[in-house]
Each structure stands twice: as C-alpha cells, then as structure tokens.
Amino acid sequence: MASAQTPKKGGSIHVVVQPEPPMLMQGLNQNGPTNMVAGNIYESLLRYDEKLTPQPSLAKSWEISPDSKVYTFKLQDGVTWHDGKPFTADDVVFSLDKFLREVHPRWRPIANGQVEKIEKIDDLTVKITLKQPFGPLILSQEVGGAPMIPKHIYDGTDYRANPANNTPIGTGPFKFKEWKKGSYIHLVKNENYWQKGKPNLDEIYWQIIPDAAARAVAYETGKIDVLTGGSVDVYDVARLSKLPNSCVTTKGWEMFAPHAWLTPNIAKGGPLANKQFRQGMMFAIDREFGKDVVWGGLGKLPTGPISSKTKFYSADVPKYAYDVAKAKELIKASGYKGEPIKLLALPYGEVWSRWAEAIKQNLTDAGVNVSIETTDVPGWTQKASNGDFDMTFNYLYQLGDPATGVARNYISTNIVKGNPFGNQGAYVNAEVDKLFADAAIAPSDSARQELYTKVQKILADDVPVLWQLEMDFPTIYRCNIKNLVNSAVGVNDGFRDAWKE
C-alpha cells in the first residue's frame, strides 16, 4: 500500500490546469480550475473522505448538539496565515458570517436561510447555531464551499477590488509564488504549515496548455506529471493510462458526483410538457451506447435525480431500458404530431457534440423530429439561463447532499432567469417541492432517507429531466506520485499529503 510507505521529501510536480482560472481568490470565485489550484492555498474547517465522512482540517474536532441545532467547532492550535499572522476564531466568524455570506453563492443561501448566529466562544472555538436542524451543514465546509478568509486583510475593504486578490493568502500547505499568465502558476511549500512535516513536495507548477492533444503529448514526453480530471479527451484516456509508469483513478469526485442529463423546456408547453412523451424519449435513448461508445465506458447509468455515489440514493424507482418499440408506443400515445424539437448542444468539446448526434439519431429512430442547435459557451449560458431552448444538455455537481446539489433543479422556487443551473426546464410539482423542503430539515438521516426515497420515485416517473450519465472524470498521473487523491474532492483538496518517489 502506498500510504504505508514513508513519504519522501522534496521534489516538484507539474500539473495541468484547464482552462486558465480567472483568479485564485477562492472566496470570490469557485470555478473548477480556481478550486483546483486554490485548494492548496486555502483551507476550510473540514475535509471529507471518499465516503463523505467529515475529517478534521482547520477544525480539530466538532460537536453537534442532541437537537442537531448547535455546531461547536474546536480549531487547530498554532495555525498561521501565509503572512505570519495567527489564524483564530475571529477569522472563522468573519469568513462565514461576513465575507462568504456576502459573496459566495453556495454559502449565502445556507447562511441566510438556516443559520441563526455564528459566534466566537474563545480564540479557538466557534459556535454555529441553526434556526432548525439542517443535515447538509456538516457537508458544507469543503474548501471550495467555505474557504477561510483572512480577516486582517479583507475586513472593511471592498472585497472584489482588494489588491490582495492577486496575491492570495491562506493557511494551506502551499503558498502562492508567481502567476505567468498564459503559461503557469507556481506554488511553493509553506515551511510554517501547521501540520508538522507536511507538505512533502517543495513546489507545484500548474501549467496552462489549451489544446487537449498537446496536453496528452506533454504528458507522454514527461513535461506534465498529472492530468487532472477532464483535461484530456475521453478517447485519449485508455491510451494514456496504458503507458508504462502511468496510473489512473476515478476517485476524488464523490463530493461533486457530476450528473448529466437533457433538460426539456416544460415551460414552453407542447410535447415536451407531456409526461408520456418524456418517458417515451427516455426509452428511445440508448444510454448504454452513450456511455460505452461516446464516453469510452466511463461512468455509470443513473436511475434518477440522485447519484448513486452520494447519500440518500434509492434504486427503487421506475427504470428505463433502451426499448424503441415501447418508446414509439408512448410517443404515439402522447399525441405527438411531429412538432420540431431543437436540441441545444453543450459547447464543451468534441464528446458533447458526438453525444448530441447519437441522441439525435436515437430520437429520430423513435419518430421524434429533432435537430441540433449549436452555440459557444457564453451563448449557451445565456440561452440556458433564460429558458431560450427546447431541450438542452446540462450537467451538475451534487455537492454531497441532495438538499444543496439536487433539490435546486426540481423545486419550483428555483425557476429563475439568469442562472443556467437552476430549474431551467421550469418543472413544477407541489408534492416534490414539499418533499425536498421537508427532507432538508428532517432531524435524522433515516427520516431524510424516507423522504428522498419517495421523491426519487416520483421524479423518475415524471421525468422532469432525462438523466443520461453519472460522469467519471479520471485523473491520470505518473505512478511514482503517491497519495495524490485521498478525499472526496480529489485534487481540489490540495497536494498536502502527496509525495514523489
């Protein structure tokens, strides 16, 4: 076992980050690439293992009151910011109660909706009191979801215009050194890291290589040590992972568990608003083919709204195996008369285009009149945000808990313009709304499971979206790099424990 060996000290590691992040100040920006790099600089109260069990990070221990409403966090002793100032409970209160409440789109709704107060007990103790029990709180402290922000740098300033945003200061194992725009980001070891003896590596270079094929060649020629999830084309994965001294893992995405689907625009009315028609399309699409051929066998077929990789999943739902005869029957019964339907493809590269073509073929075979509509990323974002589509691809992170990562796509209060990741198909079902609302604040996990089982059954029958794939984003790396992925957010958690043989 790799973890049983004694880690070697020193060395540098070259990782690819794609695309170039807009900034590294993780409190202000939570893009994929930002989280990947900044997870080395910033830290949060908790980490999560592959089963999503909370682990200590900046909080050394925590207690939850019997009524599940008071969370008391004990902080690590002797933690300092990269500029030498001590990290205390004041920083935690500032981060959660002021900074992130103002700027963080994921923490804000929790802080405003669930939290009664956040207070400092002493320099190393923080207490969060909730208005009501809220199960997902314990999973909300991942570094991308709630990074700790230095109070002495940000308090009283205009957060977004603070010049310190260009030289991020955190408590993490690596410090920001240099960012050559268009080329690389350089992080160096934090000699004063609170966890003695860590990190093992001296430096990390995050290289920016825009072309996927060039990234693959750079890995093969040894310029790059780690290809992070999603940074190479799907059809390169098999070849690269078979190279000598090349290892591959699909772990490290349990917290996000990306779930891909087609969103029919129910608000537009017509055939897409008809449940039988949507069910017919589910039977018409050969999802197995999509997974095996388009996605090179990566991933797993979903049964409904909740990923099988996260908590509260239930397999006890109506299922849709590929069955063209049944699809035709349902589509005919729905009263469909060949109205044209446009499928807005997701402009995230070749794989998505091929997938759109495969699905178009499937639907055409079942008698649906489909055409593919293409656009660039900002165009897609605008159309998807404003409900300006018939049917579109989308994929979303589940964020560890259905209350935060799943409910948002199906509840009627989240039919909002301007956000492509809400309930964009405008699905409305009062019973679903109620079940999700009750499940979020149910006092025990068993009570929550019962409600989520119910809602999964209803949704799988109603098909508000056409679930296609529980996606896998493999990380490819040289086998002499050990302990690379050891938490539910994988590479995003930083290279604290990684070492090079």
Next chain:
Amino acid sequence: MNLLHFLSGRLVKGVLVLFAIAVLNFFLIRAAPGDPAQVLAGEAGAADAQLLEQLRQRFGLNEPITTQLWIYIKGYMTFDLGFSYRQQQSVLSLVLDRLPATLLLTGAAFALSLALGIVMGALAARRAGRWSDSLITTLSLVFYATPLFWIALMSQIVFSLKLGLVPNVGYETIGANYTGLARALDIGHHLILPALTLGLFFTALYARMMRASMLEVAGADFVKTARAKGLSPGIVSRRHVARNAILPVVTLAGLQAGQLVGGAVLTETVFAWPGIGRLMFDALVQRDYSVLLGVFFMSSAMVVGFNILTDLVYRLADPRIEAAS
C-alpha cells in the same frame, strides 16, 4: 508629391479608420449573446441573482450602453485601454505582458517565410519545368493546403514525442530558472516548432507568388532587351526580373506584418505559446469585453501602421509608383 505630405495624409486617414473600427468593434462584440457576468457565474456552477447583480456592477454592465460606449471612447483617447475585472489587471499591462512572446513567434515566422519564400520562388521560376521546380511547387501546395493545426499536432508527435528533439509546448522550461544566454537558448529551443509550423504556411504563399510573378516579368520586353545586351542570366534574373517581380510579394508581406501583433490564434493555442492570440481567444469565449476590445484595437492599429509602411516600401522598391500617384 513630397513624402511629408503623403505621410500626414495617410496618418489622418489612419486615425479616422481606427476610430471607426473602435466603435464598430464595440457594437459587434455586444451583439454576441452572453456577457462576462453570466460566463463567470456559469463557470462557477452555481449562481444567484444577487451574484449576477454584483458581477454586472463590477463589469460596469448595468450602465446604459451609450454610457459604456462613452467611457470606452474616452479611455482610448487617453491611451487607457480599460481594466479586466475578470483578470484583475489593466488591459494595457495584460497586452504588453503577452506582446514579446507574440512578436518573437510571428516575427521569426515572418522573417523565415519571407526569406525562404523569395529564394524558393525565384529558384523555381529559374528552373521552371524541371524537377526542382516541381518539387518546390508541390511542397508549397502541400503546406498551403494542409490545415495549420494538423501540421502543428503532427510535428509535435513526430519531433517531440517520437524523436524527442524539441519540447512540444510552452515558451520556456518551467521551473528551470535559466538566465541570460541559457534562457535565450531555451526559449529558442521552444520556438523552433511553432515558428516553423507558422512559417511554412507563409513560405508556401510567398514562394508561389514569387514564382508566378517572376515568370510573368521574364517575358517582358525590357528583359528581352537586357538579354540581347548580352548580360549574364544571373544578372538578368536578379537585377531585372526579381526586382520587378518582388512587388506583389511586398504587398502580401505587408498584410502579414499587420497581423504580427494579432498573433496566430491556432499556432499559439496548439503550442501553448503565451501570446496575444490566445489572450484574444480566451477573452472572446469569456466575453471579457475590455480585453477583447483592447487587443482588437492594438492589432487594427498595427494593420493601419503596416499599410502605411508598405506604401513607403513600394516607393523605395519601385520609384515609378511615386510618379504615378
């Protein structure tokens, strides 16, 4: 017409053209769907109305479009190209940061293609119909017709992966911390593949143009006269044919020179070369208006500038042009 008069006239026209371009760019970019706030929010995977509102305010997108235009024009009059909120840096510093890499790549490709193209074209014309002519024409046809990105990738696979001769991506060895001559050599090493890839395309263009032009001039009466005078074929070819044949090549080179600053988007992307072309492409897919407008403006200014310069070179290469104008 004296030179000064000519120059000032062209400069005034150039400024007017630039102004028109600046305004046109502004509206063209806004006509594309999506804005930077939406893109940033979309990339983050989660957004709410408040976040979008905050972002729009930062980008200045909540102002009326005419106010935005006025701020933009006013900035440009004082050589202020604006601020990229996305990258937290002034556009001018972003552009200047990327300029050396682009000038190095496009400049090297330009010099290489011009020299090689003229020589090969002249050579092919002198040996018209023989096997060396066929070789040169065929090669230039192949390089002209093959998509750049394919040549770029194939060259990476052959020269970097299979032969291990040159690095496939980047501007210099990251983490090596070379200085002085060692650094220059390292950058030169990284420059070989992208400069050759980009250069070969233009070489093909110049070679074909030079060859055709030479053959055309070679049939002219004054060339016959020169031969009849008993001049050696070499002198006829260099002094009488080549000098006249080079004019269309200068035109073409002027056009290419105008694009030196615009960078080569494809080449820079495939070779991860940190130049302006990529800056522009990234800004485009992120709808980073101020950066995009800044790069557009800089490259338009270069095109206008090089047009004026090309006209000047014309007058030097062929004094009759001045008389005609």
